[in-house]
Amino acid sequence: MSTVLIVTEQKYDAQKNAALSRISLEALAAGQALAASIGAECAAAVLGDSSAASELTSKALSRVYVLENPLLKQYTPDAYNKALEQLIRATSPAWVLFPHTYQVRDFAPALAARFGQSLISDVIAIRSGPTFIRQLFQGKLNAEYRRTSSDSTPGFVSVQAGSFRVEDLQPGAATIEAFPVELAPGDIHTTPGEPFRESAQTVDLAAAPIIVSVGRGIREQENMPLVEALAQALGAELAGSRPVCDAGWLPIERQVGSSGHTVAPRLYLAVGISGAIQHLVGMKGSKTVIAINKDENAPIFEVADYGVAGDLFEIVPELTKAINSAKS
């Protein structure tokens, strides 16, 4: 029986305890769905910290491979690729699935290339065939991909956060199998340092009930008072998309999206944000989304409850005025 291998990833809490990341569980759910559609079984791989493997024994998996070598304790692309290459050669899966994380982006394209394959990255849906749906042009368009090589080489796919449901995970009983990996210090060419944070956080966006978020559509720093006034009228925290924080118009701690904060306020009011996937994953848990954008085809409108396709420079001042007079 052919196999779908899911490569999992751990997150560490403040006490440095490892647990499977949520997106790893989503990737497992995606892997189970893919396996069901092609009549395959699923296996999972755990690298780095074996304590996360026990979480997987209650899932419908044929095997949980724990890749063992002291050089896997700290992530490096060289060690991970060498280790996974050995596991893939030994177990010959039909498909290898990853969660689309920063770490996976760092090694998986090279691992796939080692097998002569192109990774189908950042997949948001899997259809029968199988074919894989991913976004183009920052979410403005979707595309359907398939593998063209039909030989015994595995296909490689990574799945986007929030695209597959953890609730769909099939329970079962899986056995853990240690997989010793051959690695030498000379295999690793980069030296990673300890992760660090830049500065103390002064705002807790995750706890904010109302967020006014501003994007590239604001055009210039001198236009920022427009959205500041709106945020003040609503008693909201002001946040922004990556380009706004990159430009220095807002501090980076106010950035929403995959490289910033994940938020779930009662109201998310997106002003001049087109809604690239990296932004949407950070805010699509919001209870109500209102979007103001000049492009009626902007992907932000796909997740908005209320949309205004228009000029923010005309609408935002009117809205601020209307809110202020409604309050008084």
Place this chain on the structure above:
Amino acid sequence: MKILVAIKQVPERDAQLSISSDARWIEEDGLNYGINEPDAYALEEALQLREQHGGEVIALCAGPDRVTSTLREALAKGADRAIHLASDTLGTLDTVALAHVLAEAIRTESPDLILTGLQSDDLGLGQTGVVLAELLGLPHSTLVLHVEKTATGIRVKRELEDGWFQHIDLPLPAVLTIQSGGNKLRYATLMGIKKAKTKETRAVEAATPATPATVELMRVFLPEKQKQTQMLTGSPAEIAAQLVEKLRSEVRVL
């Protein structure tokens, strides 16, 4: 340091996109093109490294004739010379096949450092730099915000998730993918634009990849809506009044 920056030309960000008649890509006629934004940050980092340590910055761009305008822009910003990897059919290649073509051109230059943006604004696969490193047999790091020269090579500041960062030490030569936002982008000066005209752009015919594509983009389509969006219309004042009504009665934040 000899630094090669691999850049991509993509449709401008606010371009109105329409799907081509065969639904395999977008309608390209009438589109304006510019440098892929993360690649602009890669170029900026390269120029700053050269300003600090000397050396040379080479801009490499693959594609049809139109990409020479993006190479000219890189030269105007300060790149020393440019290589145009000429081909009209690169769009049909997958990541690995395209990386083979790029790697072939890069090998002839033997740069100390190869920089590229972490992903493209059009395909967004985010893989070219990492696959290049694999094909060239070089160490790499991704999502890099800043590069510092050390006694033994380089130290980079890499972005992790949730506001964390990490330093990575690498020997040279190496491949880095650059995250946007690490620097402020420079504009081309009038002097720069003038000087660009005297700089070399070498056209090289792109090699035919030895390996066939392993994945195929079958079809482009419009995304389905995830929510039923109620679009509000009217004058700005009317829209504002409708929004206030929603904020009061449905969202209940007023």
